[in-house]
Amino acid sequence: MSKRTWNHPAVPANESTVAWRSAGQLEDSAEFRHWLEREFPQGAAEMADAGDAEVSRRSFLKLMGASTALAGLGMAACRRPESYIVPFTKAPEWVIPGKATYYASSMPRAQGATPLVVTSFEGRPTKVAPNHRHPEADGTDAFAQASVLDLYSPSRSRKFLKVGTATARGEFEPVLAALAADKTAKIGFVFGADDSPTRNRLRKELAGKFAAAKFYQYEALTGEAAVALGDGVKWLADFAKADRILSLDCDFAGTDPQGPLQGFFERRKPEGHGYSNEPEVAKMNRLYAVEAAYTLTGGMADHRLRVAPSQVLTIAAEIARGIISNTALVSEIPPLTDKKQLAWVQGVINDLKANPGKSMVLAGSRQPAAIHHLALAINLVLGNLGADKPLAAVQTETAGLGNLATLKADIDAGTIETLVLLTPANPLYDALPDLKFGETFAKLKTSIHLGLRSDATAHAATWHVPAAHYLETWADARSCRGTYTVVQPMILPLYPDCVSEFELLLALLSDEGKLLNGEGPKGEASPAYAAVRATFSVQGKAGDEAWKNFLRDGFYQGLAYPPVLAKLAASAATDVAAAKVPAPSPTALEILFATDSSVLDGRWIDNGWLQEAPDPISKLTWDNAALIAPLTAKNLGIYDLIISPEPVTTVLGVEGTFGRSYPDGEGGNHRSPMIRLVVNGVTLDIPVLISFGQAENTLVIPLGYGQGCDDDDELKRSTVNAAHVGRVGVNRGFNAYPLRTAASPYFASGATAVKTAVVYSIAVTQEHSAMYGRALAREISTIDDVERGSFESQLANVKKQGNDAHAPPNLSLYQQKGSATWHPDKDGKAPDFLSDTLHQWGMAIDLSACMGCNACLVACQAENNIPIVGKEQVAKGREMHWIRMDRYFATQKDNDFDADNPALIPQPVAGLQCELAPCETVCPVNATVHTEDGLNAMAYNRC
DSSP states (O other): OOOOOOOOOOOOTTOOEEEESSHHHHHTBHHHHHHHHOSSOTTSSSOSSHHHHHHHHHHHHHHTHHHHHHTTTTOOOOOOOSSSOSSOSSOOTTOOTTOOEEEEEEEOOTTOOEEEEEEEETTEEEEEEEOTTSTTOOOOOHHHHHHHHHHTOTTSOOSEEETTEEEOHHHHHHHHHHHHHOTTOOEEEEEOSOOOHHHHHHHHHHHHHOTTOEEEEOOSSOOSHHHHHOTTEEEEEOGGGOSEEEEESOOTTTTSOOSOSHHHHHTTSTTOGGGOSOOOGGGSOEEEEEESSOOHHHHHOSEEEEOOGGGHHHHHHHHHHTTOSOGGGGTTSOOOOOHHHHHHHHHHHHHHHTSTTSEEEEEOTTSOHHHHHHHHHHHHHHTOBSTTSSEEEEEOSOTTOBOHHHHHHHHHTTSOSEEEEOOSSOHHHHSOGGGOHHHHHTTOSEEEEEESSOOHHHHHSSEEEEBOOGGGOOEEEEOTTOOEEEEOOSSOOSSTTOBOHHHHHHHHHSSSOOOOOSSOGGGOOOHHHHHHHHHHHHHSOOSHHHHHHHHHHSEETTOOOOBOOOOOOTTHHHHHHHTOOOOOBTTBEEEEEEOBTTTBTTTTTTOHHHHHSOOTTTOEESSOOEEEOHHHHHHTTOHHHHOOBOOOEEETTEEESOSOOOTTOSGGGOEEEEEEEEETTEEEEEEEEEOTTOOTTEEEEESSOOOOOOTTOTTOOOOTTGGGSOTTTTTOSOOOGGGOBTTBSSEEEEEEEEEEEEEEEOEEOTTSSOGGGOOOOOOOOSSOBTTTBOHHHHHHTGGGSGGGGTOOOOOOSSOSBOOTTTSOOTTSSOOBSOSOSSOOOOOOOOTTTOOOOSHHHHHHHHHHTOOOOOHHHHHTTOOOOSSEEEEEEEEETTOOSOTTOOEEEEEEEOOOOOTTOHHHHTOTTSOEEEOTTSOEEEOTTTO
16 A cells, blocks of 8 residues: 655745755755655664664663663662651551652752652652742753653762772771871862752861861853852842843853743743733743854744854943943944844844843853853843842852862862862863863872762772762752752662762761761761751751751742842953954854753763753754854855755656655664864864854854763774763763863864764754644744734634644544433433543643753653663654654745844644544554543553
């Protein structure tokens, strides 16, 4: 039987919008046509040969290790402490095997702890969700959802290491005891950027015990905001109070949060909070974004300007000229000359001036100090800072800590001889290369590294101590606004050698230096439990009742960061003048070192859920690549290597696409050309992908990849660092950290790029599930349109956009009512075939708020423990996600402002609990069924 060909309605002649999902669709490439026209792409449902089957089997066992542990396979039991846990000390009768229990906790993070409710089965944490009781309840992102997998990861560190070699805990304990006894030790401590009240208290006690102790903070991807705001001071945004928002390369909706986002998205909905009002454009916020490449925030923007990273300063300075009176601040920055950009900037200036005290200007946290100075100056003039204003500057408790540069200087000077590394970063991998921190690190007499992974720093340290996961740890943290939040476990560490940060610090504070982890002697509480409770009695409230409420709710109401009076720094004008960089050109490109949406700075490299979640913008999985704008790719002569248009051939004198040629085959054989980049005197070979909406002469490279390769690496790279990364992260991507310098940590100028003869396998999902031409994405504009009418009429007609514009009405296979004669209802009429006529559930996705962040994709994977299949199988279209996030680009045919800057439209595709679900009617074994309250349910053992 031949495959049915769907003949969808032609695009209307007056349609002014051009939309596409990928460069292949835009160019109508051979590969895209092949994906589109075949219902089941070659290789998606079968193994090519016995070798393919064997590779798939080994890859499955390797990649699925964490998921099988999560499900309980290969793990005899989770250890649970006999006491200290609220609400019970011994399991009561109502704790039923297979029935979930829930408890409050939080995930410590640099931008502020994420408040959580953890789902647990017999003590085994399996899922996290937002704690809606918390005053900063704000949903969760993909990182929080995927964090559960790291608890069970086979690549997780379980044993002590001595100079990179496994050793017994007993070898380390005398060293720790001797260090604790030496009060004259020249010791340093390196923390992460998360804020913990108990850690801050212990830090003071350590300073009191060790007279020579020094303390530092290190995260790989930080900027210079402290130069503009002050030590330990940070921005706190209240998006609910902002009518107008200007983002200066600040991805506040993605990897660079500036405060709870719920208020922002409530203001994106025409109907307002709870959808209780009539749609009203005037109450919606307006977002302007200036950035080099698309981010989640830029994709949500109402008005977006693409410029090279160095030119964000020029745009910010031009906006400042139109708002502030202190023009001396920007006197050294040349004025903007591009007429189109000037018109865009003037529109921003007018809008911000029209909304004083109701707007905010946000600078990306990784931006240089100059951008932060200008953002602060504009906000001060507009009156956006203060009580009941959209922005506040608050003082955290992380002040007084040195950075990696000061640590290096102290080690070189002999001030520090012993170093305790407690940061989640990996400085031997991600430190700035010109700092030469590795050489300095080798000078230490003793180095102790605490970490979840045996990474590069773990192998370089004298001693590596395996860290306990936050879901098996007692701790506390501050959320983004400073609310005091608890981190509590339901189980002891899965592996007996795993130690928490507080337990290690408490051992150093004790006279005998004895390391106690999990539980104390004779079944007593963990020392970390006692430390957190002692802090709470001071920070919160003493007494058992208050403590139990704290554990039940997960937070203590009433504590928050104090506001500070922000003012322009004395060095502002000097910093702004020093940041001036020439615009890039085809012979002097700019490289932007991006925070990655899957591995962040590299710490999530061994998390399979995140690796297989397609990047929200590029849709690349399991790798990074250099992203490049189409025009720049054409200028470099590599566009046709990336996108091969469908070849035109001649048959019987007639030109056409008769003899289709597929040089790469289908998805499993897809290759991307590699280019050679030279920047700051360092060379990197990396594959390249087309990225729409990106600034010209700019390449974007996500960081965090290329941490180690083994013998199976496609490019046969060096295997010297194979042990620095786990079985999921090995052979993944390319390390761009060596390209950075202290002068260019965020972007670098003067780069060159040339083609190479090498190609590299990539797994990109943007052309998978092409939907046979059915248009799913829907969008309208708040601006009245000649063709589409007013906002109100567009909103009324949105239900008839896309596939629904020509889909026939649903016809049920079943009679929807019973018989009034044989089975009358109480009123004598025919009853509905519904067990519950009051509650019939469904699911809706608000496209006004959805930004395509992948949180739901990973949450679904966590809830259902959906397998990952690996890079090779994703390339063949075998990914198993139950939710996917399509991403479209769209532009107007008559766009004369910037035709190469299309709009980005996310479109989630998920099961929506259909009342007339086709998956139920076709199921031959009745595995997919309709429940009495209207949900689509699956009996897994029937499927």
